Amino acid sequence: MRTWIRNVYLATTTLAAGMYVTLRYFVQSFRRGTFAGHFAYPERPVPVRPRYRGFHRFDLTTCIGCDKCARACPVDCIYIDKEKAPPPHKGFVVTGFKIDYTKCMFCALCVDPCPVDCIFMGSNHDISTYTRDGCIVDYAKLPLAVAWGQATLNPTTVQESKRVSLPVWTKTAEPAKPVADGKA
Ligand code: SF4
Ligand code: SF4
Incomplete structure (x- = not known):
């Protein structure tokens, strides 16, 4: 009981x-x-903590193309394109600064080695995408204010601009297996 x-x-x-x-x-x-009324993204960006690590902030005008960030990246997801600066200038002109967000793990190890402080972890969500094709972001092609996190893009438009209608991978037909003699 x-x-x-x-x-x-x-x-x-x-x-x-x-x-x-x-x-x-x-x-x-x-x-x-309602949640949607409170966080009406993208019209009202979702607030994030000060040390939040989101998409990077990158300043193309300061970058000297030294590759230190790319070498520090543990998953090799920073691809830098550069050309020799025309004389009388020295160094390089950075023509492409791509980060592959299918591999990036937002560890921020690329930030500290930068000698000119032109790359940081940012806090925007605007370059999110619904397809894997759009995950490689070329910061050298973005408007500077957007790449540096001072201005924002319309995420829906960004997604549309990144939409690739072609398949990422297509299965090819396997070659026919040879039939052994004397076997059914
Ligand atoms: S945050 Fe980490 S994984 Fe992403 S690019 Fe920087 S070093 Fe590489
Ligand atoms: S470490 Fe800084 S200056 Fe060097 S390539 Fe990376 S972002 Fe540019």
């Missing part, structure tokens, strides 16, 4: 605790309004 009463007590208190949590979140959600 004692065990039965104890089990009933446990079941009742557990159920009440669960219902209390549900009720608390229900009231909170009711007071706050």
